Amino acid sequence: MPTKVRTADTRERILTAACEAIAEIGFEKIRMRMVAERAGVSTALLHYHFDTREKLFTEAMAHSFANTAVDVERDAGTAPAAVILARILRSLLPTDAVLHQDWRLWQELWVRALRDESTRVFAVDLYAELHAWVSGAVRRGIESGEFTPTDVDELATLVLSLSDGYGIRLMLRDPMVTLDKALASIWRHIAGALGLPETVPAD
Template sequence: MSTKVRTADTRERILTAACEVIADIGFEKIRMRMVAERAGVSTALLHYHFDTREKLFTEAMTHSFANTAVDLERDAETAPAAVILARILRNLLPTDPELHQDWRLWQELWVRALRDETTRVFAVDLYAQLHGWVSDAIRRGITSGEFTPTDVDDLSTLVLSLSDGYGIRLMLRDPTVTLDTALTSIWRHVSTALGLPAAVPTE
């Protein structure tokens, strides 16, 4: 195995471990030693790759974000636009253990963004990328004739806002909200705006 490959593998293990530890106990409580132990590396090696907790946190968020992007891009050019858009909606909610962990990371990001300007700018940039995922899927469907034309930016903002609102209540285990009701409610707004069937598409 080349040095470059080993380095990439080590960074991957560290970032995966960082995501897990931050989601488990929160950013304010983590110590670099905890992440190193979870990743199976020395603290010195961890500091070699990430010299501060803040840099590790930012890279961990980016890592988590990138993994979600890979799933969203799967067969994106060949699947029906409605299927891709529904997939995005599912990925915006805590629909499985991995996305539940991602949501815990997002909640840590929101808290830090309220107190730290660098983190705030980073969070706004990540939201811009989320907006891009949703709006690109909508535009693709409009261009192909699958969707009724609409105000793309306005609908994308609504989708993200609804996803955040329902996602928070799901994370709080609010007994009045379920994944099915959240997804169905969000899709109702989407389907009305885009002239689509009321049923949420499956893969």
């Protein structure tokens, strides 16, 4: 196996292990040795790729987001714009086990961002990426004629804000909020702004 491939595979295993460990026990309790053991690598090799816990944490967050985005946009050039936007909405909520883990990571990020300036800046940058992701999907739909023109940035901000609010309630297992209700409620705002049916599109 070529060196570059081995290196990429090692980083992938480490980042996957870091996401799992942070989601399970929290960033403050995590130790580099724990991640190394879970990834099946030596502590020295882990430190070669990530010299601090903070760097490992930020890379794990970016890795988690990137993997979700790739899966959602796998056929963005051929699928209806409403289907892609509905996929994005589902990915912004804890709709399955993987996204439930992602939400735990986000909650760790929020807590750390309140106490650490570099993490706060990183969190704001990640939100900018999420905003660009949502707004990009909306703009593609407007340009293709599938969506009614609207204030794209305002809609993207609303979608992210509603997703955060509902997502927190879902993570708390609040009996007043179900996943279906959350999806339907957010989609109604999207549909109203873009001239779409109020039923969330099936994938």
